[in-house]
Amino acid sequence: MPGELITIEWKNNALVLLDQTLLPNQIVYEEFRTAEGVWDAIRVMKVRGAPAIGVAAAYGLYLGIKEASEDSYEQFYQELKKVSEHLGTSRPTAVNLFWALERMERTAEQNKQLPIHQLKNILLEEAILIHKEDEEINRKIGEHALSLFKNGMGILTHCNAGALATTKYGTATAPMYLAHEKGWDIKVYTDETRPRMQGSMLTALELQAAGIDVTVITDNMAAVVMSQGKVDAVIVGTDRVAANGDVCNKIGTLGVSILARNYGIPFYVAAPTPTIDMKAATGDDIPIEEREPSEVINRFGQFTAPETIKVYNPSFDVTPNEYVTAIITEKGIVRAPYKENLKKLFKTE
Numbered sequence: 039m040p041g042e043l044i045t046i047e048w049k050n051n052a053l054v055l056l057d058q059t060l061l062p063n064q065i066v067y068e069e070f071r072t073a074e075g076v077w078d079a080i081r082v083m084k085v086r087g088a089p090a091i092g093v094a095a096a097y098g099l100y101l102g103i104k105e106a107s108e109d110s111y112e113q114f115y116q117e118l119k120k121v122s123e124h125l126g127t128s129r130p131t132a133v134n135l136f137w138a139l140e141r142m143e144r145t146a147e148q149n150k151q152l153p154i155h156q157l158k159n160i161l162l163e164e165a166i167l168i169h170k171e172d173e174e175i176n177r178k179i180g181e182h183a184l185s186l187f188k189n190g191m192g193i194l195t196h197c198n199a200g201a202l203a204t205t206k207y208g209t210a211t212a213p214m215y216l217a218h219e220k221g222w223d224i225k226v227y228t229d230e231t232r233p234r235m236q237g238s239m240l241t242a243l244e245l246q247a248a249g250i251d252v253t254v255i256t257d258n259m260a261a262v263v264m265s266q267g268k269v270d271a272v273i274v275g276t277d278r279v280a281a282n283g284d285v286c287n288k289i290g291t292l293g294v295s296i297l298a299r300n301y302g303i304p305f306y307v308a309a310p311t312p313t314i315d316m317k318a319a320t321g322d323d324i325p326i327e328e329r330e331p332s333e334v335i336n337r338f339g340q341f342t343a344p345e346t347i348k349v350y351n352p353s354f355d356v357t358p359n360e361y362v363t364a365i366i367t368e369k370g371i372v373r374a375p376y377k378e379n380l381k382k383l384f385k386t387e
């Protein structure tokens with residue numbers, strides 16, 4: 039792996055994204071100068087992972103309004119809302135997308151008195167701030183999670199909640215990187231995570247590149263790996279946590295949590311607070327994205343089922359809060375009862 043992979047970069051007044059649909063075989067960076075281009079990059083998962091989607095959307099909103107009318111604030115804000123609403127249609131589940139867009143909208147509202155050309159600069163600065171904050175959030179999650187880890191442990195993870203899903207460190211992978219920096223000998227097992235294979239194509243790539251002991255297993259091997267005592271803890275990311283602690287994450291996470299519960303293995307969720315949606319009372323309130331059948335039956339250009347077969351392809355599932363040992367945020371480790379303890383994270387805001 040030549041050099042560090044940069045998931046997202048703002049360079050020469052354009053958004054540069056690492057095209058994750060080509061990993062691990064090709065490293066291709068693509069430049070985006072329009073909101074529509076960013077919409078497509080999120081939709082087809084050139085950029086993916088809840089935090090990364092939020093950061094990309096913030097830059098996408100700026101790209102969509104940087105040439106907007108400067109005749110009046112009302113006209114400008116109307117155009118901004120139109121771009122924001124469109125970006126919000128790219129993918130429905132990761133709440134970070136909507137959190138970032140709403141934060142950019144609030145920034146415009148709070149600076150409505152400024153000349154519009156200045157307001158546009160303020161919006162770019164806010165997108166850059168959202169980008170910078172993500173790295174610090176992830177490092178803090180890593181530090182809190184590390185208190186739950188120990189040298190020599192085996193860790194299982196699902197999908198990619200790594201540096202490739204964020205700006206650096208990742209969320210679920212943050213303690214893995216910090217443990218490695220401390221010289222700990224941890225062994226990571228990553229589910230390949232069908233159908234999009236983020237575990238084998240992305241998590242394996244980034245952890246191996248960092249020199250971390252990582253092994254790919256197929257999703258249906260998680261049970262035997264746990265039964266053999268190879269797993270001391272499970273840690274995953276999340277796309278949206280409901281106010282009661284129900285956790286929405288990549289399809290297959292629910293099954294992993296049930297297996298962990300069966301084998302008495304702690305099941306941790308790494309969750310930046312922008313991924314916690316206090317407006318979603320329970321997991322039932324989280325929209326679950328369904329994607330194209332081809333992801334399941336023709337993932338690599340060869341049909342693995344009859345071409346016209348019926349396919350069900352939900353991209354996410356919801357793990358009930360009872361199966362979650364702890365939710366690890368940048369503000370600290372949250373345990374049950376989640377409804378009251380998650381609320382405490384926001385009470386000062």
Ligand SMILES: CSC[C@H]1O[C@H](OP(=O)(O)O)[C@H](O)[C@@H]1O
Pocket residue numbers: 086087088089196197198199200203204208209210236274275276277287288289353
């Ligand atoms: C910290 S990334 C969170 C989350 O996003 C991934 O989904 P996708 O690859 O479809 O964007 C996966 O569910 C990760 O756990």
